[in-house]
Amino acid sequence: GAVVSQHPSRVICKSGTSVKIECRSLDFQATTMFWYRQFPKQSLMLMATSNEGSKATYEQGVEKDKFLINHASLTLSTLTVTSAHPEDSSFYICSASLLAAQETQYFGPGTRLLVL
Amino acid sequence: GESVGLHLPTLSVQEGDNSIINCAYSNSASDYFIWYKQESGKGPQFIIDIRSNMDKRQGQRVTVLLNKTVKHLSLQIAATQPGDSAVYFCAENITPGNQFYFGTGTSLTVIP
Numbered sequence: 001g002a003v004v005s006q007h008p009s010r011v012i013c014k015s016g017t018s019v020k021i022e023c024r025s026l027d028f029q030a031t032t033m034f035w036y037r038q039f040p041k042q043s044l045m046l047m048a049t050s051n052e053g054s055k056a057t058y059e060q061g062v063e064k065d066k067f068l069i070n071h072a073s074l075t076l077s078t079l080t081v082t083s084a085h086p087e088d089s090s091f092y093i094c095s096a097s098l099l100a101a102q103e104t105q106y107f108g109p110g111t112r113l114l115v116l
Numbered sequence: 117g118e119s120v121g122l123h124l125p126t127l128s129v130q131e132g133d134n135s136i137i138n139c140a141y142s143n144s145a146s147d148y149f150i151w152y153k154q155e156s157g158k159g160p161q162f163i164i165d166i167r168s169n170m171d172k173r174q175g176q177r178v179t180v181l182l183n184k185t186v187k188h189l190s191l192q193i194a195a196t197q198p199g200d201s202a203v204y205f206c207a208e209n210i211t212p213g214n215q216f217y218f219g220t221g222t223s224l225t226v227i228p
Contacts, residue, residue: 034215049215095160105162107160
């Protein structure tokens, strides 16, 4: 149980285009999902907390207009990287919690984004 | 976010030996901690967690120790196996929030 999937697993795009990444909880409902970014040989950096039916909460320094998050249902959150640039190339990972507070987060397999 | 750091960025151990991975956290208000294992190109995998009302918790081949006095966390892996080779992260949380902040990670290599 508690499986989280991401789509696509890898994406290559041209600079200036937008890319959408999906995060789905397959066998449970997640009121809260989280988006992380991870550069090579570095740790996971929390970007934002995605709450179903409400606006996402962004961490300090993360541009909300650059990284659009939509959590339209209890099983789906999307992250759109708008006007992507090479420096946005990274590994994007989502996670989902079973409960609203302090519960183990289950992580997706990640999406590798390469912006040319 | 809170700062969570690790003392050792890399660790190499012989197969069959025990491994100890350390983590220092900066926020004394943190009350819930998780250790994750991440293999190359994959998402983190839950290993074990511990709440601040405990100082030790054991799982299968793994033990987590929490020292709140010095804000230190450790993960002990018994009889380390090649399949344990990965990067290990500790993550901290402050109740009632549900955000977790990750440490810098330790890369564990098991030598056959």
